[in-house]
Amino acid sequence: QVKLVESGGGSVQPGGSLRLSCAASGLNLGDYAMNWFRQIPGKTREGVACSSSADDTKYYADSVKGRFAISRDNAKNMVYLEMDNLSPDDTAVYFCATDLRIRYCNGEWYLDQDYWGQGTQVTVTS
Numbered sequence: 001q002v003k004l005v006e007s008g009g010g011s012v013q014p015g016g017s018l019r020l021s022c023a024a025s026g027l028n029l030g031d032y033a034m035n036w037f038r039q040i041p042g043k044t045r046e047g048v049a050c051s052s053s054a055d056d057t058k059y060y061a062d063s064v065k066g067r068f069a070i071s072r073d074n075a076k077n078m079v080y081l082e083m084d085n086l087s088p089d090d091t092a093v094y095f096c097a098t099d100l101r102i103r104y105c106n107g108e109w110y111l112d113q114d115y116w117g118q119g120t121q122v123t124v125t126s
Contacts, residue, residue, distance in 0.1 A: 002026035002115050004096050009120030012086055016124070020081040022096030022117055030074030033102045035109060036081045038092035039119075045095070047109020049081060059107045063089075086124045093119040 008020040020036070033052050039045040049070035050059045058070055069082040079096055097113035 004098070004115055004117035006094065006096055006117040006120040009094060009122045011123040011125065013126055014087055014124055016086050017082070017084045018086065018122060020083065020094055020096075020120060020122075022079040022081075024077045024079070024098075027098075027100075027115075028074075029072065029077045029079065029098075031103070032098045032100060033105050034070075034072060034079045035097045035099075035105075035113065036068075036070060036079075037095045037097055037109065038090075038122075039095070040092045045111060048094075050105035050107075050109065051079065052105045053103040055104075057105060059105045061109075083122070086122075088124045091122060091124050093121050095119045 003025045005023045012018055031053055036049040037045050037047050048061045048064050049068055051070045051072050067085045072079045095117050097116045099113045
């Protein structure tokens with residue numbers, strides 16, 4: 001049974017940083033592209049970062065480019081999202097997800113992922 005579990009969310013002041021983690025079980029994370037999405041209440045879930053499996057090519061949404069960094073530790077079956085210089089606009093529930101058909105990211109994110117985590121809340125407020 002495949003399971004993705006996010007952690008590391010919380011409340012932070014503008015300009016602060018958080019590191020989100022996603023622990024995968026039931027699959028070899030290294031075989032698949034891994035994604036981070038976020039969802040603001042009332043808005044469509046959006047992709048923010050993707051890490052390809054074989055060559056670790058990374059893509060970021062324009063809104064987070066230069067501030068967020070995705071990384072993975074295949075040996076530990078973990079994916080991370082380092083978020084710096086956070087703003088109130090980054091307030092959202094953050095999800096990790098994977099589509100078992102995709103190994104390489106292409107700068108586009110699709111909502112029909114095969115597996116999603118339960119999400120972790122990130123709140124940026126003064």
